[in-house]
Amino acid sequence: MYIMYPILEDAFLRYPMRSKVADLLLRQGMRVDRKGLIYCGDVEVSPVKIARALKIDRRVVLETSQMIAEVPELFSIFESLAPTCYIRGVAKSLGFEVLEIEAEPHAIGIVSAVTTIISDVGISIRQIVSDDPDIYPNPKLTIIIEKRLPGPALLKLRELSQIKRLSME
Numbered sequence: 001m002y003i004m005y006p007i008l009e010d011a012f013l014r015y016p017m018r019s020k021v022a023d024l025l026l027r028q029g030m031r032v033d034r035k036g037l038i039y040c041g042d043v044e045v046s047p048v049k050i051a052r053a054l055k056i057d058r059r060v061v062l063e064t065s066q067m068i069a070e071v072p073e074l075f076s077i078f079e080s081l082a083p084t085c086y087i088r089g090v091a092k093s094l095g096f097e098v099l100e101i102e103a104e105p106h107a108i109g110i111v112s113a114v115t116t117i118i119s120d121v122g123i124s125i126r127q128i129v130s131d132d133p134d135i136y137p138n139p140k141l142t143i144i145i146e147k148r149l150p151g152p153a154l155l156k157l158r159e160l161s162q163i164k165r166l167s168m169e
Contacts, residue, residue, distance in 0.1 A: 005134050005135075007073060007077070008022055008026070008074075008077070011067075011071065011073070011074055015064075015067075017056050017057075017060045018060060018063060018064040018067065020054055020056065020060075021050065021054065021056070021060060021061050021064040021065075022064060022068070022078075023135075024050065024053070024054060025038065025064075025068075025078060025081065026077075026078075026081065026135065027135065028040065028083060029081045029082050029083035029084060030045060030081060030083070031078055031079055031080060031081040031082065032065050032068045032069055032075070032078040032079065033069070033079070034069055034075075034079075035069065036062070036065040036066040036068070036069040036070075037065070038050065038061075038065050040083050041082065041083055047061035047062050047065065048061075086127075086129060087126070087127055087144055088127075088129070088142055088144065091126075091144050091169075092169070095146075096126055096144050096145060096146060096147075097144070097145050097146075097147060097148050097149070097168060097169065098142065098143075098144055098145075098168070098169040099114075099118075099142070099143040099144075099145060099149065099157075099166070099167075099168055100140055100141070100142050100143075100166070100167045100168075100169070101114065101140065101141040101142075101143070101157075101163055101165070101166050102138065102139075102140055102141075102163070102164045102165040102166075103141060103160075103162045103163050103164060104162045104164070105133035105139050106133060107162035109162075110141065110160070110162045110163070111128065111130065111141065113160055113162075114141070114143065114157060114160070115128070115143075117153050117156045117157055118143070118145060118149065118153065120153070121149065121150055121152075121153045123145050123146055123147055123149065123153075124145065124146040125143060125144070125145055125146075126144040126145065126146060127142075127143070127144040128141070128142070128143050128144075129141075129142045130142075148168070149168065154166075154168070
């Protein structure tokens with residue numbers, strides 16, 4: 001069983017391969033329409049391609065999308081998913097810096113504390129992505145900033161008790 005929200009774990013408990021499909025749809029932001037068709041944004045995605053990516057039979061993908069379309073609790077989750085543009089992989093090419101933080105997964109105020117330190121030194125934040133601890137086993141907070149953080153700001157970040165690991169790229 002893949003890591004998911006309890007409602008999804010319960011729904012796919014007896015279907016480990018369907019769980020694998022649901023996990024991929026959720027992580028990639030792929031939505032399912034009322035007919036059971038799968039979309040990435042407005043582009044329909046072939047069940048065959050998803051099956052190949054997961055190394056499973058295409059019928060499992062079709063069964064999963066049909067199940068999602070027919071079960072109201074599942075449909076309400078998957079009907080509005082959307083992919084997002086995540087610039088982490090191209091940040092350097094765009095002239096930005098990447099700050100990656102591993103913190104206590106359910107820590108309160110970590111985003112606020114980190115962004116305050118960054119804004120206090122006058123650096124603009126381009127993007128913040130926080131992995132959901134119910135989906136990702138080792139969630140990270142990724143912050144794309146316009147320029148390198150000065151040493152004193154990095155020291156302040158390292159002093160935050162919720163932070164387990166901090167890296168700058």
